[in-house]
Amino acid sequence: xxxxxxxxxxxxQAFLADRGYYVLGVFLFLAVWQAASTLKLxxxxxxxxxxxxxxxxxxxxMAKNGDIVHHAxxxxxxxxVSLVLAIVFALPVxxxxxxxxxxxxxxxxxxxxxxxxxxxxxxxxxxxxxxVGDVSVTFLLWLVAIWPLILxxxxxxxxxxxxxxxxxxxxxxxxxxxxxxxxIPAAIPDMxxxxxxxxxxxxxxxxxxxxxxxxxxxxYFILDTRDRFRYDQLMATIFIIGLIGYLLDSANxxxxxxxxxxx
Amino acid sequence: MESNDRGQKTLLExxxxxKVFKKDGRDFPVLKGINLSIREGEFVSILGPTGCGKxxxxxxxxxxxxxxxxxxxxxxxEEHGPGPHKGMVFQEYALLPWRSVVENVExxxxxxxxxxxxxxxxAREQLATVGLEGTENQEVHEISVGMRQRVAIARALANHxxxxxxxxxxxxxxxxxxxxxxxxxxxxxxxxxTTILFVTHDVDEAIFLSDRICVMDINPGRVKKMLVDxxxxxxxxxxxxxxxxxxxxxxxxxxxxxxxxxxxxxxxI
Numbered sequence: 174x175x176x177x178x179x180x181x182x183x184x185x186q187a188f189l190a191d192r193g194y195y196v197l198g199v200f201l202f203l204a205v206w207q208a209a210s211t212l213k214l215x216x217x218x219x220x221x222x223x224x225x226x227x228x229x230x231x232x233x234x235m236a237k238n239g240d241i242v243h244h245a246x247x248x249x250x251x252x253x254v255s256l257v258l259a260i261v262f263a264l265p266v267x268x269x270x271x272x273x274x275x276x277x278x279x280x281x282x283x284x285x286x287x288x289x290x291x292x293x294x295x296x297x298x299x300x301x302x303x304x305v306g307d308v309s310v311t312f313l314l315w316l317v318a319i320w321p322l323i324l325x326x327x328x329x330x331x332x333x334x335x336x337x338x339x340x341x342x343x344x345x346x347x348x349x350x351x352x353x354x355x356x357i358p359a360a361i362p363d364m365x366x367x368x369x370x371x372x373x374x375x376x377x378x379x380x381x382x383x384x385x386x387x388x389x390x391x392x393y394f395i396l397d398t399r400d401r402f403r404y405d406q407l408m409a410t411i412f413i414i415g416l417i418g419y420l421l422d423s424a425n426x427x428x429x430x431x432x433x434x435x436x
Numbered sequence: 437m438e439s440n441d442r443g444q445k446t447l448l449e450x451x452x453x454x455k456v457f458k459k460d461g462r463d464f465p466v467l468k469g470i471n472l473s474i475r476e477g478e479f480v481s482i483l484g485p486t487g488c489g490k491x492x493x494x495x496x497x498x499x500x501x502x503x504x505x506x507x508x509x510x511x512x513x514e515e516h517g518p519g520p521h522k523g524m525v526f527q528e529y530a531l532l533p534w535r536s537v538v539e540n541v542e543x544x545x546x547x548x549x550x551x552x553x554x555x556x557x558x559a560r561e562q563l564a565t566v567g568l569e570g571t572e573n574q575e576v577h578e579i580s581v582g583m584r585q586r587v588a589i590a591r592a593l594a595n596h597x598x599x600x601x602x603x604x605x606x607x608x609x610x611x612x613x614x615x616x617x618x619x620x621x622x623x624x625x626x627x628x629x630t631t632i633l634f635v636t637h638d639v640d641e642a643i644f645l646s647d648r649i650c651v652m653d654i655n656p657g658r659v660k661k662m663l664v665d666x667x668x669x670x671x672x673x674x675x676x677x678x679x680x681x682x683x684x685x686x687x688x689x690x691x692x693x694x695x696x697x698x699x700x701x702x703x704x705i
Contacts, residue, residue, distance in 0.1 A: 337532060339526070340526065342517075343498055343499075343519070343520070343592075344544040344547055345547050350547045354547065358534050361534070434533050
């Protein structure tokens, strides 16, 4: 019995030694949030509504009345659809550009130029092309997601060791074999890094993109809570945006640890 | 005379092969008039200092570099380009880090379009040939450098090549592992009966392994002398280095190079 208890305590100690700072970080974050609210950093009028306690209560309310699901699902759908379309477009482009040095030089200036433009700058053009709604939002998200995917894939496909290519040739590989057995697998870690960056930047751009006239989504709901003076719900929505973003990034980190080869 | 008794048929022939590299509009002759003929089942080493073009010669045979003039004939057919019938073992192993040991051995069979079951069977056999049973599912970064080179040998053998081309394969290994690998490659050679063309700048290594040694000269690279290595087989680690025949042969090779300038001599003596 006594031994078992000891291992239990040892387990907790080991857990805290390993994760203690992470747990502490969460509590410090909540403490700063609460302090900002108590010290009325957001102004005198609605400081109470900005507190973590108020946000937590609003969160429960929104979970019960379905607001969270109603707005999180369309947001996730838009991000996922645009990501899939971005992957389908960006990975082949990245592999080709990375493999053929002349293509890389040809596209270098246009790509580096384009990637620095916020997709929101294209918003009027997107609305002219696709009208107000889902398609425009998806297009803008696609436009922001392709650059990290393309540029990382280019990097990955470009740094394939010439030794591997020579080896594959002596094994009888033609262009198709070299592409499928060497270049694509060699570029997978960089593709996954590109995906992680693309997910991060898509999720960030999602909120302003959803303020452009769609009837649902977390970005829309931010404006909605403002219009209804429900600042507790606003904070709860901000919290949810952060939480989903964190979970998406964690999923990407898992993908990287699972599928990125190590030397 | 010949210590090799596996066959008298000529397998590989280099006919007047030369190579000129162009740099900044100037010609740099790397190889000049290489003639070399290797019989089936023979173990031939190409020995020479850095810069003599021995690796270039091997890569021309492998089809990775085109010769400027001359021809390479394998099994009666003129060779153009690389292929799985010429198994190449690189100094840097060239293993694919995203594949397990057995998957690395399978790559040639995969490219050939063999089914998974058959691939796995052949790959396991070849891993056994190089003494690596039980390592199939290990990752490349988990195994020692000596084992990595054995995986690379198994990978080349899996294609059942007509000839095994080895480009300073044991150069990156420590002295002890190197000796172990020399024994290992002789075992593989005995077991499989494959023909081996082996590039090295290590005199002892060439003497220990070969039936014949093609001693190369520098500037431009050319064949200086073809030596027959009459050390009895099978060979063991303890016979080398101290053996009289071994020492005589080493002296003969060193004497061939005594006309070279000191700075051109980076042979390991």
